[in-house]
Amino acid sequence: MRWFNLALLILYPISWFAPLLRAGILPFFGLTEISVVSGLQSLWDADVFLALVVTMFALFAPMLKTMGLALVQFGLLDRKTMPTLNLLGKFAMADIFLVALYITLSKGMGLGTIETAWGLYLFTACILGSVMFGAAESRKKTLSAAP
Template sequence: MRDLVLRAANLALLVLYPVAWAAPLLRAGLLPLFALDEISVLTGLQSLWRTDIVLALVVTVFALFAPYLKTIGLALVQFGLLDRRALPVLAVLGKLAMADVFLIALYVTLAKGIGIGRIETAWGLYLFTACILASLVIGMIEDRKG
């Protein structure tokens, strides 16, 4: 029963990640009187690709590829299609994905500290963080099953 729940939770992440990528991470505005623009992982990446290709590539790996590849790899392990010896590599992918959440939190903290404009966190940041943390927990449980 526990294995079934873990498999279902991991497969749910394959749907929840794209939702989290499109969901608003934060709302930002230059002045308190004007409307706030919503920023998602995808809109942030679109902007980065136009201005800083190297940073865009790094963030794309952290935000999109690392968590999704880890989730797919973990599903393959859970269904016996990938050897359990791949779990340490999948754990590294999970840590890379967590680095992205850290970077977003750092940017929000810096922007608030500078005091120019306004930044509010939105529900997508919590969903994205929950997906990453759920993936890490599922991976740790899978690893302990050994």
Template sequence: MKVLRIANLLLLIAFPIAWFAPLLRAGLLPLFRLSEISVVSGLQSLWKTDMFLALLVTVLALLAPYLKTVGLALVQFDLLDRRVLPALRVLGKLAMADVFLLALYIVVVKGIGVGRVETGWGLYAFTGCVLASFAISFATESLEKRAA
């Protein structure tokens, strides 16, 4: 359980790094320099144009994974009842929805063929954080069930 606690606490550092890392590089035409887009820079642009979508992405990309990680840490340190684990699982699924939306965006833009899109290391970092969070919560739930 100690390893799971440490891994989960490391996610509290890894998620913010992934939010500022370049998710993708995009440009209108192949001849021009590509602009790097991160979760945070994308949110900044969205807040200017579509506040509802910006709020939705903020919940999916920032709040859901971070609240899940904090909640799981509280459960792991016996500061929160383990009955909240199903709710934490829902938060994790919301975070994965954000990764799916990013992948869908990349496929659509590449399919249109107007611009150029390249994935950045931040997409893999963010996806890795979400998947690690899934694995940690699954292992924590399994250990909790065995202990009960």
């Protein structure tokens, strides 16, 4: 399980640059691919505070959680940090929820075309994998503490 968790340190950056969705004004005009990074770049121009929040949820929270979990798995960080690490994973899930909400709202308005792309599934899998690895590591702690 340690090695799968470490693989997330490579998969997260790939998912940040991968296309999350393709959006366009009308179906017969070209669709623009939007990634986490391109979305953040646009957000920095529009709203700095929101860009800081999304940067924390999309980039820093998942990586900090993954690195912290790796340190726990290799015995370099105390297991008492697991509740904090699991909380970081839940913050990262907020980003997936927001993307899904925006896609649903945009499709419902009927003004343009939005298609999900493979990067959304990769990013979601990374977040869910991290949450599952954290839960398994927390469970291992509980099982090893039992008499």
